[in-house]
Amino acid sequence: MSDLTVLYDVPGPRARIRNWFYTALFLALLLLLGWWVLSAMAEKNQLTEDKWSPFITDSRVWTTYLLPGLLNTLKAAGLSIGIALPLGAVLGIARLSEHRWVSIPAGTVVEFFRAIPVLLMMVFANTLYAQFTTIESEVRPLYAVVTGLVLYNSSVIAEIVRSGILSLPLGQTDAAKAIGMRKWQTMVFVLLPQAVTAMLPALVSQLVVIVKDTALGGAMLGFGELLSQVREITANYGANTIATFTVVALLFVLLNFVLTSFANWLEARVRRGKKATGAVVHAGVTDTVEIEETPSKN
C-alpha cells in the first residue's frame, strides 16, 4: 500500500471544506505554540543579542570549536560506516548459513553486541587499546569510538540484511537452485541485489544513528566531536546554553539531512534499475527500524 490515498475517498466539496477547516485550525495551533515559546524565551532574556551573536559575529566560534568538532564527527562516522557496512553484511549472511557452526556464533555475536549500551563498549575499547596496544593517545579516543560504533552497528546492520534477504519470495532461491547455481552464487547474484532495495530505508536510518552516536565519545573519552563543543562554547560566552544547543542541533540536522537526501537519491536510482527483476520492495514483515543510543554528556 505505497499509495496512501487509498486510505480515504477523493474529497468531495464538503470534505474539502472540512479539510480546509482542519488545516486552518492546525496552523493556528502551531502558530500559537510558536508565539508562546518565543515570548517565554524573550521574557527570560534568552533571545538577547549577546547570547546569539557570537555565532554570527565571532568567526572564531566556528574555526576553534564548531568546525573541528564537525570534522571529528565526520571522521568517526565515516570510518564506522565504512567498516560496519561490510562487516554487518557478512554477519547477517553468516547468520543465515545452513551450517550451525557458522550461524550460531554469528547469531550470538549479533545478539550480544545489540544488548550492551554503546558507551560501555567505547570505554572498554579505550582501556583495552591503552593497555594492550601502542596506539598513540591522540587518536585512541577516535579508535575507541569507532570500535564501539562498529561492534554495535554491524550487529544491527546484520539484522537488517538478514531480514531483507528473508523478505524475498522463496521462489527466487528455488529458481536459482533450479538453474544450478551454487549457494554463494545464489546469495551474491540473486538474493543480495534484490534485498538491498528492500533494506535501504532501514540502512539509511542506521547510518543517521551512527552520525549521532559519535557524540557518545565526547563526554567520557574526551573525543572532541561536535556535541562536546557545547561545553567549551558555553564556558566562553556566558552560559548561552540554549543558543549553543540550538546551533549544534541544527548542524546535526543539516548533516543528517544531507546524508538521507543522498541515500534517497541512491535508493531512487537503485529502484529504477531493479524494476525489471520483480523484487518485492514492500519493506515487509521483518523490516527493521533501529535507533540510536546516546548516553549522557558530562
Add this chain to the structure above:
Amino acid sequence: MNKRQAGIAATALALALTATACGGGSGDSDELTIGIKFDQPGLGLKTPDGKYKGFDVDVAKYVAKELGYKNKDITFKEAPSADRENLLVNGDVDFIAATYSITPERKEKVDFAGPYLMAHQDLLVRKGDNSIDSEKDLNKSSLKLCSVTGSTSAQNVKKKFASKADLQEYGGYSECLTGLQNKAVDALTTDDSILAGFASQEEHQGKFKLTGLNLSDEPYGIGIKKGDTELQGKINKALKKMVKDGSWEKFAEKHFGPSGYEYGEAPKITETS
C-alpha cells in the same frame, strides 16, 4: 567465533590503515603533555583563539618551566573528570592539573604532588539573594540546588549537609548557570574556585556572588603516575618556588580576583614520599 575474530581483525586492520595517516603524537622525552580542563573559566579554559588560560594552566606552565620545558614543548590535553586516572595510568599525559582534589580513593590508582590550592565547596547565588548565610539554611526542601551529574559536590549535598534540599543535576555547569539566571534554581554548588571562575567572566560580572561557606576541603593536587617519586619531588619543589617568588599570588589574583573570591594562602605541600 571465527566470524567475530574476523570482524575484530578487519576492524583492527582498517584502524591500522587510518593510523598511519594520522601520525604525529607524543612519546618524545623533550615534549610534555599536560591534562587540563577545557571548559572551566578561571581554571582551565580553551579560549576562542585556541589558547588555554586559567589558574591550573598557569600553574602547569610554571611547573613545566621548572622541569626544563619551553612553552612550545607543552601539549595540553583535555582531561574530563571521569577519565583522569586512566590518562595517568595509560601514560597519555605526564601530569594533570585539572581541579583534581586529592582523595584516598584516587591515591589508590595515582599519586599526587602538591596541593597547590585549597578549594572549598561553596554556593553561587544571584546577587541580592541573602537567604543563605550558614550551613543550616541549606537543608530545606524549598531550596533548589544545582550541580553537575556524578560530581563529588553533588554527593556531598545528598549525603552530608543537605539531604532534604531539592538537588537538580545537569551534565555541565553552564546549564546550571542558565537555571540560576532563569530563577529555576536558587544556587549552584561546587568548588569555590570553579564558581569564582564563572562569576568573574565578563558576561556574568555583577550578576552572581559566592556565599563564602566552606562546606568541605578540596586540596587540588597535581596528578602523576603512581610511584613516580622523582617527578613528585621535582613538582613539589617547583610549587614551593612558585609560592615563594610570588607567582602563585599573581596567578590567583589574575584569575580569581574579579569575583572577590578569597583564595586564602597557598597550602602546605603534603604529598611527599
Add this chain to the structure above:
Amino acid sequence: MFDFLEDYDVWEAFWVTIQLTLYSAIGSLIWGTVLAAMRVSPVPVMRAFGTLYINTVRNTPLTVIIVATSLGLYQTMGIELGGGDSKEIGFRLAVLGLIAYHASFVCESLRSGINTVPVGQAEAARALGLNFLQVLTLIVLPQAFRSVVAPLANVLIALTKNTTVASAIGVSEAALLMKEMIEIESDVIFLVFAIFALGFVLLTLPVGMLLGWVSKRVAVKR
C-alpha cells in the same frame, strides 16, 4: 571485592531505568501512532507537519532533545508537568523527551507496517462506507501492528538503553549512578562497568527474545 556496592543502591537506579522505559514506551507508542495517522491523513498540513517532525527529531541527537526539555520547557517556559521537586520534574521531562524522540521511530515502523497491508483491505473498507479514521483504526492499523512487532521490539530495546541519556538532566537512573561510582570508586572502574553492562544485557535480552517469539506468532501470513 564487591563490598563497595554496599554504599550504592544499584537496584533502585535500575528500577528508575525500568520505569523510564515503561512510561516512555507507552507514550511513544501512542504519540507514534498519532504521528503515523497524521502522515497518511487527507489533510496536507498534517502530513507536512508529520514529515517535518520526523525529519527534525530523528536527525537530532537525543541528548539535545532531553536537555531541551529541561532548559527550554522547564527553566524557560516554567512547565513542571505537575512534578513537585526537581527530581520528579526531571523524571517527567525525561519521559517527555524520550517519547518525543522514540515516537518518530515508532511512526516510521508503523508506516512500513501500513505498507504491508494489501490495498484491497482499505478499498473494501471504503466500499463499505467507512471514513478515513475508521479505515485506519478498524482495518489497517490492527493488521499493520501485527506485522511490525519485530521492529517495534528493536525500538523498545534501543529505548531501554537510551534512558541512560536522562542522566544529562539529573534523573537518577543507572547511568547516573554509574557516573557517581566512577567518580568516587575510581579504583574499581572496570568492575563498575561490568556490573552496569550486565544489568543492561539482563534488561534487554529477554525482552528482545520474547518479542521476537511474539512477532512470529502474530505475523499475518500472506
